[in-house]
Amino acid sequence: MSSDLVARLRRGDRAVLARAISVAENGGAKAQALLERIGPANVSHPVVGITGTSGAGKSTLIDQLVAELRARGRTVAVVAIDPSSPFSGGAVLGDRCRMSRHQADQGVYIRSLSARGGTGGVSAGVDRVIQVLQTSRFDLILVETVGAGQSEIDIREIADTCIVVCTPNSGDDIQAIKSGILEIADILVANKSDLAGSDKNVGQLIMAQSLPSNARPIPVLSTIATTGEGVDTLAERLLELCRSERAMETTDMRTSARRRLAGAVARKLERHLIDAHDDDFEQIAASVDRGECVIDEAAARWVRKVTDSH
């Protein structure tokens, strides 16, 4: 039975895939049971996160990128995540409007997800959804989220490679965003490079990278997503990066499995601390309440306590 389900997923049975994604997204016991049945994918296709502020042109860029990847014989799954309404919990998911030319292509699967209240633009169920997609054997899985830089650390927990899309004149505090972006990005895309201010944008992105001696510099690519200009280069660089990440064995914290695990641990720990009343934690929380120390110091203190007790 289970092997039949896995076989159907591998064969590309869309109906089963779509339903499995729903179950996985919705979580709970059913999701757990499903993931147990599917089991580990045993093969890890690259998961590429694509983030950037709303209006940066991510969906249009993805549309072009998918075309380039298809032209290179790759099959692609796209998970497009849109924010949900904080009032009603509902969402209008329109990213796929920009990707409609791929609709009839059996080598492309696009799924629209709501962030379902998740902060940072990535829903809690996304990693479960990705697990399902890994079993269905798409060569690449692209995950599109809305982000504003520093709050997008989440995307790093689910993606092996991160593309951050920026535009000139984004109107935000450039420095603040860029320092956040650089923690996340494996590739920086300066989109709308036909607009004024684009050269300056690219320049800032290059300069803002402070390079520790053993870190790779982050490539900055210029694109015009509406025309597709520069997207072929992006596709090449992306595929190159995916290949080399697979081949590389490093102890760098940017290695995906370790990074993702650390993030998952942090999320579970957060839930535990809030729900389960750990005495040590409660004591420290109380001293913060009384104004005896600041949060950052208290957190460091708690971590030391926990890690020292080994």
Place this chain on the structure above:
Amino acid sequence: MAKGNTPHKLEPDSGQDSTRERWQRDYQAQLPTETPVVNRSGIRINPLYDETNWSGTRYTEQLGYPGQIPMTRGIYPSMHRGRTWSQRQLIGFGVPADYNARLHKLLESGVSAVSLIPCNSVYRGFDADQVPRELLGTCGVVLNTVDDMDACFSSVDIAQLSTAQNDPSPFTLLALLLAVAKRRGIPWTRITGTSNQSDYISHYVANHMFFRLALPGARRMLVDHIAFTLEQVPGWNPLSIVGQHMQQAGATPAEAMAFTLCTAIQYARDCIDRGLDPELFFPRFTFFFDISISLFEEIAKFRAGRRIWTSIVRDTFGVKNPKAWRFKFHAQTSGVDLTRQQPLNNISRVTAQAIAGILGGLQSLHTDAYDEVLCVPTEDAARIAINTQNILREEAHLTDVIDPLGGSYYVETLTDQMEDKIREVMDTVESAGGMYKAVQEGIVQTRIGESALGFQSSLDTGEQTLVGVNAYELEGVEPPVATLERPGKESVTQYLEGLDAYKQSRDTPAVARALDELATAANSERQNVFAGVVAAATAGATHGEIVALLRQEFGTGDPLIVP
């Protein structure tokens, strides 16, 4: 506009202080609390205006005389007293013979100009044999070939009648009309009318159905179209810049005017880049607006628009030809204000809208039939729509005085405020790099979507009344359900057979050659693509063949959808 609903309270006349202050106090006493009244463009409306709002001391600067800068009061010295607006009614239904029959009836009833509405299949760029037949001819006339165009205007002298071809890029319908003219031995210099749907940006933003070719191709086609007609069909207005689609999609009146003017500026720049002479092409720019039922707001919108346009052409572009400063516009009463419930109320609505347009100084008017929301207008309803115009002009004497509201404290203040609002919106577009860039980014679409939601929510809450829908409803009466007049099955079958026969009997090699040349023109840097379209139409190519070819060369239009 928001309603005020507060109790009255009378106070005795206290007498001694200045009349204005006294009025303010008395007003306050009667209405101590009041919800502010705000119009659709977001401008707050006071209960009273006087010389503290507008004093008329800058008459020459702000108003001027009709036909003189700044043109606020009108673009011609005599306006409607000299030449009444064109009663240009829309027609389009069924097959060419149906169109011809309707056309004759309209001409008998006093219409001086017509608009041709093609079927949705034509809008989408297809020939009739390319779509499911149940979709043909319900909302416009099916028209694919030069024979069809000839049949539409059978026994009608096209040299005497101004036609508005509601046909977007690549303007095959004008090409077919020119082919008919050639056939009838009528020189192109005698053909008059307008390419009513030449504004591809408005389609990209707000009428996706009309957007056939990808943006860069559409951009090229428009300038080629203008260049061609300036030279060869000098009586034709190749450009109608459309505010109607955006207002129908939810843009406020100020936004619709602003986006339209920005579009016009974009097109002017494109024409200048091509090397066309602004002194020659600006006079051929015409506009097409919606008239909503927000009466004074619409009047102010048009007056402000006229004034802004004059300054754009004269000051910004430095054009010397006074003909170029004229803000010529056709207007249509807004279908979005009409209701299915108690449809006869729509006659009153259209009347109010028409008054606004007339007092706003339009050059051409289409009044909707009251049953427009239910079906293709019946003959009776169409007649009432035209008579509305006749009554307003000849019984209500709306045209006896040019710009009769000029000098009104309210209308002049509102005109100034609308101008400010319009310019504010124009600035957001210009700072995004102009209209072409702004629509690619989705800035315009997002704003329109927000305004649409805002208006819908005012209807949902009842803040804005819609008679018969959220107020004054008829209990227990089901509103009439729409009927859809369908062309007869036999006439559609006959049409399709005719189309097939046409394709068999024409000079196929000549058509193939012409289409080849059209493809070459499209791929060239300098050849006029519209000239290629005209040549192909004259050689016998169909509408669908021409559009398909250009879609292949330029790409199919894929408007940015902002949900």
Place this chain on the structure above:
Amino acid sequence: MRTPPRVLVTKIGLDGHDRGSRLVAAALRDAGMEVIYTPPWQDVEDVVRLAQDEDVDVVGVSSLATDHLLVPSLMAALKRENLNHVGVVVGGIVPHDEEALLIAAGVSRVFHPGSPMEEITREVSQLAASARQQAPELLE
């Protein structure tokens, strides 16, 4: 229902006016639903593919002119792909006698212009609930 209903809002046929469908999408969102919104001129086959790929509960078709005449073939295609459980509603200008045709083909409800948004959201919500109950078990 603990997880939000998923609704596809789309247009088939030739018409491209989408102000109405955009307003409905917003209303459904405000009622807590997840709306997959498409551009107009979808083929019937596109709609079926979307309904399947996005695992939707309800499909809302916005129609003007005679586009609704294509809906029966949409119903047939949904059935063919084992998507019978998906609720279908049509909004727009639909004459009386053709409304009956659509209902006979399996459309749950036709909304005429001016229908109150609460009525639309209520109906869609109910349809989504029954769609979930009736959905065939695919993962066994």
